[in-house]
Amino acid sequence: MIERHLSLPALRFGLRGGRFGLMMGVALLLGFVVLGLSPLFVDIAPPAQMDLLARLAGPSDTHPLGTDHLGRDVLSRLIHAVPVSLGAAFATMLAILAIALPWGVIAAVAGGRVDMVMMRLADIIMAFPTLVLALAIIGFMGASLQASIIGIAAAWWPSNARMVRALVLSASQRDFVRAAYLSGASRLRVIVRHILPQVLPPLAVIISLETASVLLALSALSFLGIGAQPPTPEWGAMLNQARPFFSQAPHMLLVPGLAVTAAVLALNLIGEGLRDLLDTREPYEW
Amino acid sequence: MLRFILIRLAVAVPTLLGMSVVAFAIVAIAPGDPVMMELRALGVVPKPEDIAALRAEYGLDQPFLLRYLDWLGRAVQLDLGTSIATGRSVVTEIAMRLPATLSLAVSALIGAVLVSVVFGVCALSRNRGVAACMRGLTILLVSIPSFWLALLFIYLFVLTIGWGRLVSDGTWSDLILPALTLGLGAGASLGRVVYERIRAELSEDHIRLAIAKGLAPRRILISHIAPRIVGPLATAWANTFGALLGGVVIVESIFGWPGLGQLILQAIAQRDFPVIQAYLVFMGLIFFTMSILADIVVFFTDPQLRRTLSDD
Amino acid sequence: MVALLQVQNLSVGLPFSAPLLDAISFDIAESERVGLVGASGCGKSLTAGTLCGLLRTPLRVLAGSIRLDGTSLTDASPATWRAARGRSVFQIFQSPGTALTPVRRVGTQLAEAAQIAGRDTKAAVSQALDAVALQPDVTGLFPYQLSGGMKQRVLIAMALILRPRLLIADEPTTGLDVLTEHDILTALNTAADETGASVLFISHDLRAVRRIATRTLVMHAGRLVEDADIADLAISKAPAARALATAATALQNPC
Numbered sequence: 001m002i003e004r005h006l007s008l009p010a011l012r013f014g015l016r017g018g019r020f021g022l023m024m025g026v027a028l029l030l031g032f033v034v035l036g037l038s039p040l041f042v043d044i045a046p047p048a049q050m051d052l053l054a055r056l057a058g059p060s061d062t063h064p065l066g067t068d069h070l071g072r073d074v075l076s077r078l079i080h081a082v083p084v085s086l087g088a089a090f091a092t093m094l095a096i097l098a099i100a101l102p103w104g105v106i107a108a109v110a111g112g113r114v115d116m117v118m119m120r121l122a123d124i125i126m127a128f129p130t131l132v133l134a135l136a137i138i139g140f141m142g143a144s145l146q147a148s149i150i151g152i153a154a155a156w157w158p159s160n161a162r163m164v165r166a167l168v169l170s171a172s173q174r175d176f177v178r179a180a181y182l183s184g185a186s187r188l189r190v191i192v193r194h195i196l197p198q199v200l201p202p203l204a205v206i207i208s209l210e211t212a213s214v215l216l217a218l219s220a221l222s223f224l225g226i227g228a229q230p231p232t233p234e235w236g237a238m239l240n241q242a243r244p245f246f247s248q249a250p251h252m253l254l255v256p257g258l259a260v261t262a263a264v265l266a267l268n269l270i271g272e273g274l275r276d277l278l279d280t281r282e283p284y285e286w
Numbered sequence: 287m288l289r290f291i292l293i294r295l296a297v298a299v300p301t302l303l304g305m306s307v308v309a310f311a312i313v314a315i316a317p318g319d320p321v322m323m324e325l326r327a328l329g330v331v332p333k334p335e336d337i338a339a340l341r342a343e344y345g346l347d348q349p350f351l352l353r354y355l356d357w358l359g360r361a362v363q364l365d366l367g368t369s370i371a372t373g374r375s376v377v378t379e380i381a382m383r384l385p386a387t388l389s390l391a392v393s394a395l396i397g398a399v400l401v402s403v404v405f406g407v408c409a410l411s412r413n414r415g416v417a418a419c420m421r422g423l424t425i426l427l428v429s430i431p432s433f434w435l436a437l438l439f440i441y442l443f444v445l446t447i448g449w450g451r452l453v454s455d456g457t458w459s460d461l462i463l464p465a466l467t468l469g470l471g472a473g474a475s476l477g478r479v480v481y482e483r484i485r486a487e488l489s490e491d492h493i494r495l496a497i498a499k500g501l502a503p504r505r506i507l508i509s510h511i512a513p514r515i516v517g518p519l520a521t522a523w524a525n526t527f528g529a530l531l532g533g534v535v536i537v538e539s540i541f542g543w544p545g546l547g548q549l550i551l552q553a554i555a556q557r558d559f560p561v562i563q564a565y566l567v568f569m570g571l572i573f574f575t576m577s578i579l580a581d582i583v584v585f586f587t588d589p590q591l592r593r594t595l596s597d598d
Numbered sequence: 599m600v601a602l603l604q605v606q607n608l609s610v611g612l613p614f615s616a617p618l619l620d621a622i623s624f625d626i627a628e629s630e631r632v633g634l635v636g637a638s639g640c641g642k643s644l645t646a647g648t649l650c651g652l653l654r655t656p657l658r659v660l661a662g663s664i665r666l667d668g669t670s671l672t673d674a675s676p677a678t679w680r681a682a683r684g685r686s687v688f689q690i691f692q693s694p695g696t697a698l699t700p701v702r703r704v705g706t707q708l709a710e711a712a713q714i715a716g717r718d719t720k721a722a723v724s725q726a727l728d729a730v731a732l733q734p735d736v737t738g739l740f741p742y743q744l745s746g747g748m749k750q751r752v753l754i755a756m757a758l759i760l761r762p763r764l765l766i767a768d769e770p771t772t773g774l775d776v777l778t779e780h781d782i783l784t785a786l787n788t789a790a791d792e793t794g795a796s797v798l799f800i801s802h803d804l805r806a807v808r809r810i811a812t813r814t815l816v817m818h819a820g821r822l823v824e825d826a827d828i829a830d831l832a833i834s835k836a837p838a839a840r841a842l843a844t845a846a847t848a849l850q851n852p853c
Binding site for chain 1: 305308421428430431440445488489494497531532536539550553554555557559573577
């Protein structure tokens, strides 16, 4: 009895450190948004503008993060890559959710045969290693950013659909949901009024953690040269182009890698922070 | 036991069939006709009647189902066609490089499991400072892209300190850096699973009893928590192995490890469909086998499941 | 004579907020059996948990002292608590259904207790099972194969093996039918007789308490409001104690 009353004050104290991580994640993500919008307010060199006299130059006053092998400003390319890299990740996640949400909800609510067939279909896709399936799809479509978005969405949706289904199932087994059904509420009403509010918070955790993994995969594909194609400014692609100049111009490698890491870290921190906030379990101390 | 395996295999048959349909359909519905591909690879400007003749030769004018059955019939005899680029049997091409890829994936998995246990358990330390640091480190390692970590390692170990080399002939010492690169990231994300699982167990009533008995943390972990989480962890290991099968492609190309990575990247660039298809089939089968092994572990560690499905 | 358990001004709660247990003081003598009653949520289980050092993270002892069997457990280190648990104090929890580790055989879990108590495993286990009227072959079973009453008896057997100086039983009969409840209370008395342990019996049901103890502590909203013979609760000055006594009488007389 008493223990149940405790979860709220414990939350307010933020004793598990989840809040700190969450705030850091949000701050990092906001930082990227500001960075991505900065070309609208600040004068920044176009990402494709070449300065062949200043190729592979280190950081200087004119090029704060140096230049690449074609003499393009690394900072400018980094900033112009924000909407491409993050945009692609969010677009992929949207595509994943567009399939996974209805798939999982319908399977969970319909139950029985429909559920079984839908889950078996998802299992078939899940039986392939995700990145391998994405690679195969890209292989058949031809390398491009669009192909990698489609490939990743196609490989990632089934596990998300399974998670959505599990969330909806556990939410609909709560007593007050059963009571709502018993009192004659329509299925749609129960889903919208009683199940959805329970599902949304854990779904937010899944979305931010999955977006992180999608961003990692997308930048890996671009790095391998089968995602975003040059001259599109994209972090993974920038790293790919920097590889031949590895020992000459390490600054070209450092900056885009840090950008990917920071963006993925932001999403992971938000996901883990939210999970901590939602976690009402209190482990025993041994 | 036998009954469980039979049931599990019976369930696996439709999934396997479904997988074969996916692997076949991806080529069948892919934009860009393989015939055109082959003609282009030969440097021929195709005439319509040539195309029609070749399509007939490949059976591409047949309905989908017939073509699928024909493909499946050859696939089960390990005939997945020839590579457009090299003209060699794709099964041979894959079989040549598979051992290197598998040894990298397996050693990365072993490393990941070790790392995950250390990270997961340390993140539950009574010392709040240690726990917070371990959790922070875990999230950081999960967030670093493997290809960037690989480049950092090369910069640090190969270019600066002078260990290891960039051209690899598949000997064991060349395995260390790529396996470490892959294992750290995968281990950190597995560590999150270990942490979550142990934490969930620590909130359970039976752990309270174990504590009340006066058991030391180590004993509780080994004899009351470990047997409960081995099953779910085995499933997580299988999934990690699946992720590593894909992940090796990224790292192999950086370290020059002679596995499937180079082959598949070339195949994607050259649109060498038979190679890509065979790669999908082989990786799918390996991952699928791992998942079945994980299910067997789950079965063995759950006495209730074992009883309901055992053959007595 | 010094009492086995001395609790003085014990307050438990979250830092910087109103305590959930407020300045509780009581003693339990060697081999004494004491009841602890009160309405749901008044802090009975929290008291039991505190006496075993089983507070969950944000909760902690804010003030006061606990002294058990000559050892101070106030702000004790994890090692001190570990040494005290099992041998000095042991607790039988409510909800026996989830108390045992599901994946390990009953026998293994009992043997573990024998090891802690430093006793001969085989003899201790079979003797304990016999005392709580369980067949020796339950050792080969997994917890899910036992009924709720059997599981609770396994826990009492565990107490018999451990031979703690203080045995806390937190609502051990909740969720069990009347016949099983009778068996459990009998087994509990047997255990106390055999081991000479003091018992702190926690319940909201005075009828059950009467089977075990005469001296009864009454809690209300985190405070200890009465310490009296169970027969005198009806004439207590504390309204909470009178309410419990009245409710128990009302349940016994058919209306």
